Amino acid sequence: MLAVTVLVSTLAVLPPARPRDCPHCGVYAGPNVSRVLDPYLRQVDIWPEFYAATCQFEVARGAFVTLARTACASETTWRAARSVS
Numbered sequence: 001m002l003a004v005t006v007l008v009s010t011l012a013v014l015p016p017a018r019p020r021d022c023p024h025c026g027v028y029a030g031p032n033v034s035r036v037l038d039p040y041l042r043q044v045d046i047w048p049e050f051y052a053a054t055c056q057f058e059v060a061r062g063a064f065v066t067l068a069r070t071a072c073a074s075e076t077t078w079r080a081a082r083s084v085s
Helices: 002-013 069-081
Strands: 056-060 063-066
């Protein structure tokens, strides 16, 4: 229970996810890259959307999956390290 509280607290403090169009971001190479099914989201400066508060991750244009706790934390940490807001 404590781990869930810490995760939720961390997610609430971090900035929101970067939108799909992300100039100068390069190709998305985050921890959940294997989940991305749509080739469009694998282009330079096009990143899948991610909502840390709900752990929703875009796998195709307009199609989202809910990441497991570990995958969600990894994505949140990875994007935060790249100043993705």
